[in-house]
Amino acid sequence: MNIDAITDGIVIDHIKAGQGMELYHDLGLENLDCSVALIKNAPSKKMGKKDIIKVNAALDLNLQILGFIDPDITVNIIRNGTRVEKFHPELPLEITNVIKCRNPRCISTVEPGITHIFKLTDKEKRIYRCIYCESKAKSKDR
Amino acid sequence: MRHLIDILDLSTEEIDELIQKACDIIAHPDAYSEKCHGKKIATLFYEPSTRTRLSFEAAMMELGGKALGFSSASNSSASKGETVADTARIVSNYADIIAMRHPKEGAPMVASMYAKVPVINAGDGGHNHPTQTLTDLLTIYREKGRLDHLTIGFCGDLKFGRTVHSLILALARYTDIRIVLISPDELKLPDYIIQDTLIAKNISYVETADLEEYLPELDVLYMTRVQQERFFNEADYIRLKDSYILTRDKLATAKSDLSILHPLPRVNEIAVDVDDDPRACYFTQAGNGKYIRMALILKLLEVE
Numbered sequence: 001m002n003i004d005a006i007t008d009g010i011v012i013d014h015i016k017a018g019q020g021m022e023l024y025h026d027l028g029l030e031n032l033d034c035s036v037a038l039i040k041n042a043p044s045k046k047m048g049k050k051d052i053i054k055v056n057a058a059l060d061l062n063l064q065i066l067g068f069i070d071p072d073i074t075v076n077i078i079r080n081g082t083r084v085e086k087f088h089p090e091l092p093l094e095i096t097n098v099i100k101c102r103n104p105r106c107i108s109t110v111e112p113g114i115t116h117i118f119k120l121t122d123k124e125k126r127i128y129r130c131i132y133c134e135s136k137a138k139s140k141d142r
Numbered sequence: 143m144r145h146l147i148d149i150l151d152l153s154t155e156e157i158d159e160l161i162q163k164a165c166d167i168i169a170h171p172d173a174y175s176e177k178c179h180g181k182k183i184a185t186l187f188y189e190p191s192t193r194t195r196l197s198f199e200a201a202m203m204e205l206g207g208k209a210l211g212f213s214s215a216s217n218s219s220a221s222k223g224e225t226v227a228d229t230a231r232i233v234s235n236y237a238d239i240i241a242m243r244h245p246k247e248g249a250p251m252v253a254s255m256y257a258k259v260p261v262i263n264a265g266d267g268g269h270n271h272p273t274q275t276l277t278d279l280l281t282i283y284r285e286k287g288r289l290d291h292l293t294i295g296f297c298g299d300l301k302f303g304r305t306v307h308s309l310i311l312a313l314a315r316y317t318d319i320r321i322v323l324i325s326p327d328e329l330k331l332p333d334y335i336i337q338d339t340l341i342a343k344n345i346s347y348v349e350t351a352d353l354e355e356y357l358p359e360l361d362v363l364y365m366t367r368v369q370q371e372r373f374f375n376e377a378d379y380i381r382l383k384d385s386y387i388l389t390r391d392k393l394a395t396a397k398s399d400l401s402i403l404h405p406l407p408r409v410n411e412i413a414v415d416v417d418d419d420p421r422a423c424y425f426t427q428a429g430n431g432k433y434i435r436m437a438l439i440l441k442l443l444e445v446e
Contacts, residue, residue, distance in 0.1 A: 105267045107246040111225055114252065121338060132248025133269055134334055 008058040009034070011076040012066070013050070017041050019069065020051025026065050026098065029055065064092040068099075068128065068137075093120050095128065099137050106133035144442055145254040145261045149272040149308045154315050156441075161280050163437035164430070171204065174436065177445050178207035184237035185211035186229065186253075187264070188220060188244045193406060193428050194264050194273070198241045201435035205445075210237065227256040234258035239443060241273075242266075260442040268302035268369075273438065274405050275308035277431040282362055284430065285401040285423055290317040293359050297324040297386050298366035298411055300331040305405040306366060307335055314343045321347040322356045326385045328378065329368065353386050358395045363388075365404045365411050365424075389413040393421065403427050 015023060020038050029036050034057035044050040055061070058079065066073050067089035077085035095118045101108045108114050108130065118128040118137045128137040146152065152160070167174050183202040185195050190213070199209035212218040219229065226244065230253035233240055240257055242250045243264040250263035265271040283289055294313065296306050300323055310331070313319045321340065323331050330349060340347045350356060357363070368383045387410060388402070404412055404424040416422050439445075 103247065105245075105247050105269075107226065107244070107248040107252055107266075110246060111227065111249075111252055113225070113227070129334065130248070132251055133267075134247075136334065 005081065006054055006056040006078050007081050009054065009056045009078050010059070010061065011078060012053040012055075013074040013076060014044070014047065015051040015053065015073055016070060017047070017049035017051055020053060023051075023066070023069065024053060026069075027053075027061055027063075029053070032057065032059070034059075063089055064095055065098045067091045068095050068126075071126075091120055091123060091126060094118070095137075099128075101130040101133060101135055101137075103130065103133050103135040106130060106135060108132050143260055145250075145257075145263075146272050146438065146442065147251045147254055147261070147263045148270055149275045149312045151272070157276065157279060157312065160276060160434060160437045160441060161283050163440065164280050164433040165284070167433050167436050174205055174440075176206040177440060178202060178205035178443065181205075181207040181239070181443060181445075182237045183207060183209050183211075183439065184233045184240045185209060185213075185264070186218070186233060186240060186242045186244075187211065187213045188215040188218070188242075188249070189265070190214060191243055191265070193431060194243060194271075195241075197428075197431040198262075198264065198273075198435055201432050201439055204432070205436055205439060207238075207439075211241075226252045229253070230255075230257040230261065239439060262438065262442070265304060268304050268307075270308045271304040271405075272308050273431070273435055274305045275312050276434040276438065277427060278305065278309050278364070278403060278405070279312060280430045280434045281403060281423055281427040282401065284426075286361065289313070290319065292316075292318075292361045293320040293322065294362040294364060295322040295324055295353075295356060295360040296331075296364045296366070297353055297388075299329045299368045299382075300325040300366070301329040302369050303366040306331070306364065309364065310335060311339055314339050314345050319345060321345060322360065323347060323349045324351070324353050324356065324386070325349075326351055326382055328382060329385070353388070354392060354395065357392065358397065360396065360400055362401045362403060363396070365402065365408070367404075367407065367409050367411055384410065386411055387413060388416055390415045390419060393419060396421070 037054040039052040041049045076083050097116050100116050117131045121129045185198050187195050202209050226249050234257045239260045241262045241264040247267040247269035254261040300306050400421045401423045402421050
């Protein structure tokens with residue numbers, strides 16, 4: 001399968017196979033006018049299978065969710081057909097309006113218009129907690 | 143402007159200052175009787191309460207101020223669907239300080255984000271209850287003369303017991319604290335407190351289901367009620383509600399200077415025959431609540 005190389009944009013590589021579509025929605029890529037490619041189950045020497053997302057536009061995407069979902073993902077920034085930057089997303093100290101608290105006793109489940117904020121409380125174990133009730137976040141809470 | 147949402151919003155130095163201030167208020171109440179003249183506290187209680195609401199209101203009145211508010215959600219615009227954020231914005235126009243109790247965890251934090259006056263968390267669901275913790279710390283200090291070098295047993299509902307959570311967070315900052323967690327399996331202390339506080343701060347702790355096994359070692363025994371209102375399933379409540387009942391007979395093996403605390407209300411977890419035992423401190427503890435809240439109001443209103 002051939003996908004055209006991109007000139008200016010972002011390649012999100014080494015996404016765990018099966019997570020690509022979720023990330024596509026989490027990053028709001030369905031709202032873009034530029035060409036976006038989601039490649040599922042691409043062969044990978046390291047992972048066996050992986051998903052890849054290519055965005056053909058130099059956008060300033062909010063990539064904070066990538067670090068929360070999987071800091072082993074690789075982000076490549078492409079300019080004029082050349083990769084100018086490659087990095088693994090950092091664990092964000094705080095994630096805002098990306099996931100929602102699932103604790104039925106938390107005010108954030110009933111208060112309209114509330115900002116859903118989770119803070120990194122344990123970097124080693126990658127644990128995020130709701131600032132309101134301190135419940136542990138799970139990536140499936142998206 | 144400061145709020146008190148979590149006991150950890152206060153440093154140990156600030157807690158010690160509040161305790162000293164409360165002790166001074168107890169010794170010289172007349173010196174404080176006009177300190178908050180012209181000030182008002184709004185007690186916004188979406189859940190029933192006797193001690194906490196009345197002690198906040200009494201605290202402000204004894205400082206020369208006044209109190210207004212509501213004592214259940216049905217008596218407020220919450221029953222019409224008003225948000226916590228809007229209520230906080232509005233009440234900021236009517237009062238100088240807000241004390242909020244709410245069944246949802248984090249509600250006072252939301253109020254603090256929108257209020258123009260200091261907000262005190264007067265209990266948010268099963269989460270935190272920092273002014274009860276200040277009350278407990280003042281009681282332990284007055285009974286023991288110290289807040290360090292203590293073995294403290296927590297007994298009963300450690301899962302939903304917000305007073306337990308806040309007190310453990312506070313005590314973990316003092317030296318040589320040993321904690322004995324006594325509960326049935328279903329009501330054990332939440333994992334995040336064990337991980338982030340007890341283990342992270344290297345606090346010596348033990349979990350057990352047997353009250354009598356560890357009773358002789360305790361300097362302080364903190365009893366709690368199994369709270370019916372925290373259960374989604376009535377059957378679970380009925381099965382667990384009588385897990386621990388402290389009687390005078392059981393106290394035979396306890397230290398002679400044990401201090402028995404309870405945030406109250408009690409149901410049957412402390413038998414009435416314990417009330418006359420000199421080790422029972424829970425009624426004094428309820429009285430201490432007013433004094434520490436007086437000290438807190440002075441601090442948050444920045445009244446010297």
